[in-house]
Structure formats: structure tokens, C-alpha cells
Amino acid sequence: MKRHVTVKTLAEQLNISIATVSKALSDSHEISAETKQRVNDLARMLNYERNPAASNLRSHRTRTIAVIIPEVANNFFSLAIKGIEEIARQHNFHVLIYQTHENSEAEIAFTNSLVSGRVDGILISVTRSTGNLAHFQSLIRQIPVVFFDRSIEIPDAFSITTDDYESAFEATRHLAENGCSRIAFLQGLDQLATGQRRLKGYRDALDQANLVQPQPLVLSGTDDPRQLLQAVAGFIKDKQPDGILSSIEEFVVPCYYACRELNIDMPGQLKLVSFSNLQTAALLKPALSTITQPAFEMGRLAAACLFRILNNKEVDPCELPLLRSELIERESSGISGI
């Protein structure tokens, strides 16, 4: 049987990414004339057809996609998985879930084991320590990959992300407006673009409010979750912030316990906002102010993007939407409770 020609075929033969092929075929201004020529020549030579019928899905061998995430015990990721599964069900695909537990070596081992034909595509939110771009550059040439939330800086990767910069900026300004002058940032994603965007939003808001401190009030995450409480309590005791913006949900429980341990009144002495999809946020004492990401919608969109690629439809990485998060102000940042 003659092999069906897909964007993946073209990408493999030209040793460029699927995204670059897509962009070249849709005449994107980002792609050089030379590359467009090479892609279009090969497409003609191999009789590549755009937008073939959905029946091409039949050619997928495994009818399975993999979702690689740091943790299922995180409300953002479990909601995103639900969105992914909804789309996968519509296409009659199975979803396999892999946890990396923030271990980038496990991540590389998983993805390597997957390209051998175990799944048709991969959705991934990378570990906080992922630095190996070469690995991912190679991966996206071998199998369709869509990044969501925690993406990496490869220009032609498909990524679905939220407005990290704007949300962090807005939350920091909210803390400043509610009287905080020593606002700290708890950083969990130091090495990732996602974390850098959140940090920049925080810094720019401090700058605008004239609240930049001589010594930055930034705590980096720790790899061992058992050490988080100790790290957070030590940081609060030492730096005495009166406001905290936490960039990941994992800091929330340690922050609450640290305040109890140090006998600090929240929100009286310390106000808190966290990126979080915690289901119990409104039920905590005090109710937690959150930056709530549209996790379910993000999973749906990332999966829809992957299935477009699997269906050989054109996807322009630059036209993927940036989703908006919502700042929900509650008691922990000084809003009166019920």
C-alpha cells in the first residue's frame, strides 16, 4: 500500500519541523522564500493533498495520544486532562497519561519510548527543569507534539498558553492597591518561559507601583515537595513580605501552614494570591484569591490542535489563541468574606 503523504512526511524528508511545513504551505511571512520553495516542490513531487477527508484518520495505527504532565495531583492538570479527553473521545482515541514528577530525565525517557509507534501524537506540559531544547527539537520532527501551559522556547513548536504576563501583573497590582508594599514572588517555574513571563509581570507591576525592593523578594521552588513548607516558612520569617504572589498551586498549602506556624494573620499581616485551580479555594480559611487559568478549555484547544495536525489540516503556530486567566479576589488578599 502506498504510504499516504502528510505534513509529517514532508517534514521528515526535509528534516524540518511539522510546524515549519505547515507555515510554509500556508505561505506564512515567518518562513523564508527558500524554505517555502523546498516545501512546495516536495509537496508537488509527492502529490501531497491538503485537507484530505477525515477518513485519513483510519491510517493512524494506535488511535492513542499521550499526555505528559508533571503531576496529576494538581487541579490545573487534572482539569486540562478532562478537556483533552473530551476531544479525544470525539475522535474515538484513547488517552494515556504519564507523570514526570518534574523529572526531566523521565520526560526524555517517556517521549523516546513513545516515538516508536506507541501513540500517534503527544500533548505535553514540560517539567520545571526542562532545559534540553535539542531533545524537543528532534522530537517534534518525529511525531506531532502540542505543548500546553508549560511550553518551551522553540519558535515553530505548537503551544497553547495563557496570558501569564498580564495575570501576574494584574495580581501584583491588586496586592499593591490593597496596601501591600513588600510583595514577594514564589517562583516554581524558574527555567521555563511560562515562569519568566509571570516573573516579568510581577516585576513590571512593582516597578509601576514604585515598590521595587533593594533585595528582590523572590523564592525559587524546591524539587522536594516535603521541603516546601520549611522553605516557605523560612522565607516569610526572613523576608517579612506583606503580600505574596505564588506562581504555582503547590505553594498554597505551605503558605497557609507557614502563617499558622508563625502566627501571622492572613490577610491582616500577609495577603496572598496564587495561580491555582484549587476546587476548595473559596472554602479555605481565609478564602483564597486565585489567578484561575481556563484549564479545561486549554486542554480542549491543545487536543483540537493536535487532531488538526493528525488530520493533516494546516495549523499556523502563530495563530493559536492566547487564553485569558481570571483574577478572582477573595479574603486572602483583603476582600471581605461572607
Add this chain to the structure above:
Amino acid sequence: MKRHVTVKTLAEQLNISIATVSKALSDSHEISAETKQRVNDLARMLNYERNPAASNLRSHRTRTIAVIIPEVANNFFSLAIKGIEEIARQHNFHVLIYQTHENSEAEIAFTNSLVSGRVDGILISVTRSTGNLAHFQSLIRQIPVVFFDRSIEIPDAFSITTDDYESAFEATRHLAENGCSRIAFLQGLDQLATGQRRLKGYRDALDQANLVQPQPLVLSGTDDPRQLLQAVAGFIKDKQPDGILSSIEEFVVPCYYACRELNIDMPGQLKLVSFSNLQTAALLKPALSTITQPAFEMGRLAAACLFRILNNKEVDPCELPLLRSELIERESSGISGI
């Protein structure tokens, strides 16, 4: 290459379960003399060796086990997965996670797709509506399977469970001792042995405390989580319980919201204890009293049991330990807070 003879080989050829073969080989009193004879005869004929070296693990094709659970967005299951992964890592195996979302048809479809050689073994906590025992009876003859927490009533299945009856009994007695006289039970696992054991513990404690009501105060779960809040609020309004024992974590958030909606003071007018591994239980307003299952340990034990089977070591289903849960009394059931 000659195929290595395992308990699975024996089970397949005799059309009995792996557990029965294990028990027959270890001369269990539960197995008839006739079956023991058949198993031992075949074992001799095929040169079956007990306790072969660990190098037999090499014969496993996929080095992958599947975990099939209702939801990852449940702290019990996400902790259990961590325990499973810890053991799998020691054996250098991958773990695939499947969610059934309480859909027993999805469960059957998943398990059917797995027996074709995609994984070496399965750990499963069944859906709340699982009633198809014939399917599982067939499954456990085809591939090593260990049930955890939510098991089914097949006598020779491998199951790791907790003391459901005792925990429910103790929690109900705790509510009675704290002054509750109309104690309700929120049932999420109606059709499962797990749920029946919890219900029986609740009923026996009511009986002992002379608190049995003419009309049972039992609410059955609903398949649609969006309807849970409405169902719980309607139940509380209608039945006016002054104590609630919830058999699954999914009822916790609806209970808190229902009390706020109905302007019911918890714990003043209504006390609550729930089976739950919620990480924020102690931080809620009021702090939640829980029956906390040893989820991580349960995952570890279930996985260890599966690897013993994969390693052709004898495992007696009747000697698997019953794990103990812990009743943690907090404000929601009337204990003074901090």
C-alpha cells in the same frame, strides 16, 4: 525460543484464574484436592519452576503496567498512583494511567484493548457502576490484575482494600457521641462491595446507638457531578440531618456549598465527616473531619502484589493485608478549632 512457563501459562491452559493456580501451588485449604492435582500435574509436565530468578522480568515485553481509575482529580487516586509509580520505578517499568470517569463501558473497552499485549499487568479501581463480573472473570485469566480500594466480588481476585466497615462504624459513632441524632449517609458507591461495607458500618453504628430512623437517611450518588450540589442541597433541606457521613470525597465541596446556600451552621447545626484525602482538609472553614485512607501505601502494596505475580512468585489472595484508615476529628464534626 521456548516459552517460559509461568503461573499464567498454567492458568490459561487449565482455564482457571492465576490466583487459583497460585493458591493450588501453595497448597491452600481453599482449593479442592482435584484442582490441586490438575495444577501440579500440569506444572510438572511443563517443567514449571517456582520462584525463578528476577531475570525473568526480562521476558516481559512491554515493561509497562496500566492503572485504571475513575478520576485523577481525586486525592485518594492521585496519591495511590504515586505509590504505584514508586514501586514501578524500582522495577524499571512504565505506568500508563487511564481514567474511566465512572463509565463502566469505557472500563471494559480499556481493559479489552490492554490484554492484546499493550501492557504486562493491570491495577484497577473499578467504576461505581461496575456490575459486569463475567468481564472481569475473563480478564483475570488473560492478564495479571490487582484490584485496589474499589474491588469486586470475585473470590479469587487479588484485592488490596481498607477497613471500610470499621471506619464507617467508627465515624458514625463519633458523630453520635458528638450529639448527632439524625445521621445521614451519602453513598457514592452503591453497587460496589466497598460501598456496601461502608453502608453496613454506618447502619450497625446507628443500630448500636439506637439512632435508626423510620425512613433511612441515605442519598445515592449521581453520575453527573454538576448535579451533585443540587442533589446534596435538596437532600439536606428535605431530610434535615444533623450529622453526615460521606462515603466519597466528591461530596465534600457540595456539602460546604449547600450549608452556605441554606444558611446552615457547620458544625453547629450539621456535623460532617467524609472519606477523603483532601490536602486542604485542615485548612477549610470549618476544618474537615476525615476518614483518611492510606492511599500511598495502598498503591505501593497493590503494585508490589502485581510485581510478585509478574515475577512468578506465589501470592495468596487471602493473605493480602487489610489496610487501616484513620479517623481525623476536626472542626466540621464538632472538635474545637485552633
